[in-house]
Amino acid sequence: MDTVSNARSEALRNLPAVERILQEIDRGSRGNALARPLVTSIVREAIALRRERILSGGGQTESFEEILDSISSELVNLERSRLRGVINGTGVLLHTNLGRSPLGRAALDSVVEVAGGYSNLEFDLSEGERGKRGAFLERCLALSCGGEAATVVNNCAAALILILRHLASPNHPEVLISRGELIEIGGGFRIPEIMESSGASLHEVGTTNRTKISDYEKAIGPETGMLLKVHRSNFYQEGFVEEPKLEELVALGREREMPVVLDLGSGALVNTETVADIPHEMTIVEALKAGVDLVCISGDKLLGGPQAGIIAGKREYVNALKRNPLFRALRCDKMVFAALEESAVAYLETPENPSVVLLDLLRENLDTLRSRAEVIVSEFDESAVRIGEGKSRCGGGTMPKAEIPSIAIELKPKGLGPAEAARRLRTGAIAVVPYIAGDVLKIDLRTVLPTQDKDLGKALAELLSGV
Numbered sequence: 001m002d003t004v005s006n007a008r009s010e011a012l013r014n015l016p017a018v019e020r021i022l023q024e025i026d027r028g029s030r031g032n033a034l035a036r037p038l039v040t041s042i043v044r045e046a047i048a049l050r051r052e053r054i055l056s057g058g059g060q061t062e063s064f065e066e067i068l069d070s071i072s073s074e075l076v077n078l079e080r081s082r083l084r085g086v087i088n089g090t091g092v093l094l095h096t097n098l099g100r101s102p103l104g105r106a107a108l109d110s111v112v113e114v115a116g117g118y119s120n121l122e123f124d125l126s127e128g129e130r131g132k133r134g135a136f137l138e139r140c141l142a143l144s145c146g147g148e149a150a151t152v153v154n155n156c157a158a159a160l161i162l163i164l165r166h167l168a169s170p171n172h173p174e175v176l177i178s179r180g181e182l183i184e185i186g187g188g189f190r191i192p193e194i195m196e197s198s199g200a201s202l203h204e205v206g207t208t209n210r211t212k213i214s215d216y217e218k219a220i221g222p223e224t225g226m227l228l229k230v231h232r233s234n235f236y237q238e239g240f241v242e243e244p245k246l247e248e249l250v251a252l253g254r255e256r257e258m259p260v261v262l263d264l265g266s267g268a269l270v271n272t273e274t275v276a277d278i279p280h281e282m283t284i285v286e287a288l289k290a291g292v293d294l295v296c297i298s299g300d301k302l303l304g305g306p307q308a309g310i311i312a313g314k315r316e317y318v319n320a321l322k323r324n325p326l327f328r329a330l331r332c333d334k335m336v337f338a339a340l341e342e343s344a345v346a347y348l349e350t351p352e353n354p355s356v357v358l359l360d361l362l363r364e365n366l367d368t369l370r371s372r373a374e375v376i377v378s379e380f381d382e383s384a385v386r387i388g389e390g391k392s393r394c395g396g397g398t399m400p401k402a403e404i405p406s407i408a409i410e411l412k413p414k415g416l417g418p419a420e421a422a423r424r425l426r427t428g429a430i431a432v433v434p435y436i437a438g439d440v441l442k443i444d445l446r447t448v449l450p451t452q453d454k455d456l457g458k459a460l461a462e463l464l465s466g467v
């Protein structure tokens with residue numbers, strides 16, 4: 001054996017056995033609450049990784065303690081990745097990474113009742129036989145949206161795929177869309193890719209900044225199956241721009257007997273400008289009033305409900321979508337029905353002022369936010385914690401320009417940089433996600449639910465006591 005392979009086999013021999021590491025972890029100080037198979041799998045992977053590294057000539061310089069430390073921190077990270085609630089201090093109301101819209105009490109109670117036992121999900125209590133899934137919800141949504149009919153699938157992306165799959169049929173596979181609307185929403189949602197995967201063929205019209213109704217008109221051919229408009233929900237175009245009015249597109253669709261579909265995404269049901277000092281966002285009611293045949297929106301954006309894709313519009317189309325085999329594959333779980341039903345009812349009961357958590361957060365005025373901040377900061381030294389200003393945003397790919405004045409708690413823990421302090425807040429017993437502006441660590445109070453104020457105080461105390 002040459003010296004290289006000698007060194008290699010010695011390194012391999014020196015690698016600790018999985019059992020030995022497990023014993024050490026069991027012994028206590030590094031103990032954790034993870035289920036045994038999870039711990040074993042992490043330890044096995046860690047050792048296998050090191051073995052591969054040695055075999056490919058990478059050597060092995062870590063001591064037993066170092067390996068154990070590295071595995072322990074992997075276990076902590078794994079435990080931390082388990083789904084749990086966090087305090088959103090980012091000021092981004094619909095933070096996609098933080099689960100978008102929070103749900104209210106009524107929705108949660110309904111989820112607990114419906115999902116914690118049996119329910120009449122698809123059962124007609126009057127007749128004692130099979131009933132229609134989601135019938136009540138669909139009626140409520142149709143009414144709130146001002147459409148003839150409505151239905152629900154897993155999310156807005158699914159809604160769009162279903163619509164494309166159905167309307168861009170083999171005989172008419174072509175979908176006209178403006179080059180200015182070939183957008184990426186985020187999280188891998190790119191309109192051209194979605195269209196391709198649904199079997200539709202994309203026919204781009206106009207230019208990035210200017211598309212005229214005549215561009216659509218000229219492009220319609222025997223293969224064309226539908227006209228699609230996609231709401232630019234996460235960016236703005238300014239300057240030399242032009243796009244046809246929704247009404248013009250609808251008129252063209254009518255004339256050429258072609259369905260017109262709007263992917264509205266953010267889809268508010270209320271006039272956003274009445275909720276906060278933010279611009280008007282097109283509502284579903286307006287879209288349907290303009291005459292589009294179908295509109296689809298997300299349940300967990302400005303609507304403030306659970307993740308869902310709501311489709312509303314002409315009954316003929318909605319019913320046809322529900323008969324498509326793909327509909328079955330994209331349908332929602334009973335928990336979503338339970339929560340969304342509560343949102344839909346809230347919008348019908350008090351359309352002007354629906355009881356929806358997201359809208360409450362948007363509405364919260366500065367005085368209320370400031371008094372909440374005063375209570376929280378009163379416990380701490382002024383040099384480390386003070387009240388400042390913030391700017392909340394809608395987020396989640398909605399209203400990119402809108403900034404809502406807010407109150408932020410500013411933190412300057414002694415001897416701790418903002419990035420490290422932010423990490424400690426995120427990884428504390430109560431997870432808080434702050435943001436850094438300039439080099440100031442901030443927690444925007446608008447996105448902290450009032451019921452979380454006490455916990456936020458505790459998290460700040462933990463951070464400050466550790467420095």
Ligand SMILES: *Cc1c(COP(=O)(O)O)cnc(C)c1O
Nearest residue numbers: 155156157233263264265266298
């Ligand atoms: C957000 C958005 C989508 C995707 O919605 P999901 O519910 O996240 O699938 C699609 N289209 C537009 C215009 C959007 O804004």
